[in-house]
Amino acid sequence: MNNVAPDNLRRLLIDGSHQLDIHLDPAHQEAFMAYLTALQRWNRAYNLTAIKDGQKIICRHFLDSLSFSPFLSGISGSVLDLGSGAGFPGLPLALLLPAIRFLLVEARQKKTLFLQHVTRILGLKNVEILHLHLHKGNGSTEFKIPLAALVSRAVSVPDDVFPVAGEVLAPGGLVLLSSTASSREKIMEALSLHENLRLEDIKKVTIPFLEQQRYMIRIIRV
Amino acid sequence: MGKIISIANQKGGVGKTTTAVNLAVSLAIAERKTLLVDLDPQGNATSGIGYERDDNQRSIYQALLGLATPQEVLHQTDFAYLDIIPANPDLIGAEVELLQFERREFILADRLMPLLGSYQYIIIDCSPSLGLLTINSLAAAHAILIPLQSEYYAMEGLGQLLHTVNRIQETLNPRLDIEGILLTMMDQRTTLARQVEKEVREHFGSLVYESIIPRNVRLSESPSHGKPIALYDVSSTGAQAYFQLADEFLRRQARP
Numbered sequence: 001m002n003n004v005a006p007d008n009l010r011r012l013l014i015d016g017s018h019q020l021d022i023h024l025d026p027a028h029q030e031a032f033m034a035y036l037t038a039l040q041r042w043n044r045a046y047n048l049t050a051i052k053d054g055q056k057i058i059c060r061h062f063l064d065s066l067s068f069s070p071f072l073s074g075i076s077g078s079v080l081d082l083g084s085g086a087g088f089p090g091l092p093l094a095l096l097l098p099a100i101r102f103l104l105v106e107a108r109q110k111k112t113l114f115l116q117h118v119t120r121i122l123g124l125k126n127v128e129i130l131h132l133h134l135h136k137g138n139g140s141t142e143f144k145i146p147l148a149a150l151v152s153r154a155v156s157v158p159d160d161v162f163p164v165a166g167e168v169l170a171p172g173g174l175v176l177l178s179s180t181a182s183s184r185e186k187i188m189e190a191l192s193l194h195e196n197l198r199l200e201d202i203k204k205v206t207i208p209f210l211e212q213q214r215y216m217i218r219i220i221r222v
Numbered sequence: 223m224g225k226i227i228s229i230a231n232q233k234g235g236v237g238k239t240t241t242a243v244n245l246a247v248s249l250a251i252a253e254r255k256t257l258l259v260d261l262d263p264q265g266n267a268t269s270g271i272g273y274e275r276d277d278n279q280r281s282i283y284q285a286l287l288g289l290a291t292p293q294e295v296l297h298q299t300d301f302a303y304l305d306i307i308p309a310n311p312d313l314i315g316a317e318v319e320l321l322q323f324e325r326r327e328f329i330l331a332d333r334l335m336p337l338l339g340s341y342q343y344i345i346i347d348c349s350p351s352l353g354l355l356t357i358n359s360l361a362a363a364h365a366i367l368i369p370l371q372s373e374y375y376a377m378e379g380l381g382q383l384l385h386t387v388n389r390i391q392e393t394l395n396p397r398l399d400i401e402g403i404l405l406t407m408m409d410q411r412t413t414l415a416r417q418v419e420k421e422v423r424e425h426f427g428s429l430v431y432e433s434i435i436p437r438n439v440r441l442s443e444s445p446s447h448g449k450p451i452a453l454y455d456v457s458s459t460g461a462q463a464y465f466q467l468a469d470e471f472l473r474r475q476a477r478p
Contacts, residue, residue: 045469046252109302110251113456120457 006033009054016063016208021070022096031095031122032062038118039086046110048086059209064178065089067205068151069096071176071216077148078103080168082134082161087115089151089178094127101126103143107133136163146170153178162194165221175219178205184215196222224257224341225475226334227401228363233379234350236371237406237435239266240445242347244460245367247271247450248468250304254342257296260309261330261359262349263316268308271299272448275310283312285333286358287319292333300453305341317354326354327394331362352386360387361394365401370422372408372415372434377422402474404467406435433467436460 013032017024024032036057043052051060065088072079072093077100081090084104094102104127106112112131119127132142145168152161165175175197179187184202191197200218207214229242239262246258260267261282268275280297284290285307296305320326334344346359360366366387370376391398403426409415423430435441441460444451451461 042465045248045465045472108253110253113251113452117456 004054009033009036009058012055012058012209013062016059017066019206019208020063020066022066024096028095032058032092034121035087035091035095035118036062038114038121042114042117046114048111048114059207061086061088062092063209064153064207064214065092066096067207067214067216068093068176068178071174071218072097072100072149072151075100075148075174077101077170078144079149079151080105080147080164082150082152082164083107084115084129085111087118089153091115091118091122091124091127093151094124095122098126100148101128103128103130103147105130105132105134107131134164135160136167140167143168147173149174149176151176159190162190162197165219166194166196169221171221173221174200175217175221177217177219179215179217180212181215184217187217191219198222224338224344225365226338226344226346226363228346228348228356228359228366229369230348230356230359230366230383231368231370231379232350232352232356232383233371236350237369237404238262238350239270239347240441241367241369241404241406241435241464242345243267243270243445243450244441244452244464245467245471246304246343246345247301247452248464249343249345249471250299250301251452251465252468252472253303254472255340256304257337257341257344258299258304258306259334259344259346259359260307261313261346261355262309263311263313264349265309265311265313266445267347268306268310269448270445271304271306271450272453273297273299273306273308275308279310279312280308281310281312282307283310283316286316286329292337296337313355320354320358327357327361330355330358334362352383357390357394360390360398363395363398365399367401367404369404369406369435372405372418374414374418376418377425400429402471403430404433404435405430407437408434409437431467431470433463433470435463435467438463 068089080103082105084090084106090102090104115129147168150165198220200220203216205214205216229238246256249256280295285292285295295307299306348356348359436459438460440455440458441451444454
């Protein structure tokens with residue numbers, strides 16, 4: 001599984017995005033391949049993601065991140081990716097949605113440096129990277145608020161996500177969390193403690209080539 | 223227990239400080255607890271990492287002369303995993319002042335001892351000489367990393383350096399190892415540089431790192447901005463080369 005020809009990886013990306021009803025033009029495809037190469041190269045020394053295999057990176061990181069994009073249609077303004085890690089879901093979304101400004105917040109320096117590198121090599125103009133640990137109380141001072149939306153993958157949803165969302169989102173702002181069945185319950189439990197956030201709906205999302213069912217949880221800042 | 227690595231070559235301008243700073247930073251980015259010790263009176267590693275010299279004089283000089291504890295001269299950097307013991311011009315006097323001490327070759331080794339438990343790697347940037355400070359660093363080190371400029375005279379002086387390493391192994395520090403030889407300032411476009419590389423590899427075999435540090439404008443500019451290359455231009459060929467070196471360096475550590 002390790003030495004899959006780049007052509008096949010590109011095919012996988014194209015087929016997967018079609019299944020998500022997303023069209024990637026050749027420039028997008030090039031960018032994703034460059035992103036993949038950079039991630040694998042950095043992973044050798046810097047161990048950024050547990051998933052290192054090309055096919056798995058495409059499915060579990062790229063396509064998983066792209067699955068957020070239909071839910072962001074109609075958003076204008078800035079979107080915060082909290083705990084962006086190696087750029088998921090923020091960077092793939094920034095590639096696909098150049099009209100939206102993405103703020104990627106990450107506390108670990110090896111990851112923020114990687115994010116800067118990828119943003120540079122992909123020539124992304126709609127991305128800002130912040131090296132900080134965002135928690136309740138400092139969100140409103142670190143960047144220009146209010147923001148239109150906050151995105152995060154539940155695999156890495158930090159405990160701070162709801163307190164921060166309450167602080168940095170405009171009224172009517174959107175929190176988008178992708179979760180598994182098991183993390184969904186924890187999320188709902190945490191949400192019940194926040195009066196300024198209201199559950200909008202939960203939709204089933206199928207990630208191409210991935211058996212595990214995902215759920216997109218939409219929450220509105222009241 | 224930390225591993226002490228001395229970046230040494232008595233030739234000037236071969237990329238010692240650039241290597242000490244950027245290797246230390248690259249290891250710190252890899253989340254290895256690292257200490258950079260500036261043992262060059264010019265203090266270029268100190269300014270290159272962006273450390274503003276303070277006049278409270280908490281530097282390696284005070285630690286060497288016993289005027290401060292090693293812990294008192296440690297400073298944090300912009301990197302969570304990297305600390306520095308800075309140098310300042312006082313250090314020029316140290317060469318002479320250390321002569322009065324007994325076991326004068328082991329002063330640095332003694333001073334670093336209490337810090338060994340706190341760091342995985344201690345990187346020492348030496349001055350371009352084989353004076354008492356450099357001898358101290360080789361007496362303290364587990365290994366020496368030798369930067370070599372990819373130019374016609376690259377090998378010149380290397381014989382003398384290796385002879386010194388041998389002498390130190392025989393007398394002061396039997397555990398001293400050669401960590402590796404690093405080709406720096408490589409201009410891949412010139413036949414000469416490629417010839418130098420070939421010659422060095424033939425001569426020293428696996429001691430020579432696969433990773434090569436290229437000539438890179440961004441790399442030469444970065445010290446004047448007080449930034450290691452990772453912060454100055456993370457996507458430059460210079461930054462990428464040092465990341466690759468750190469990767470290779472760490473892989474070598476894993477070998478038995």
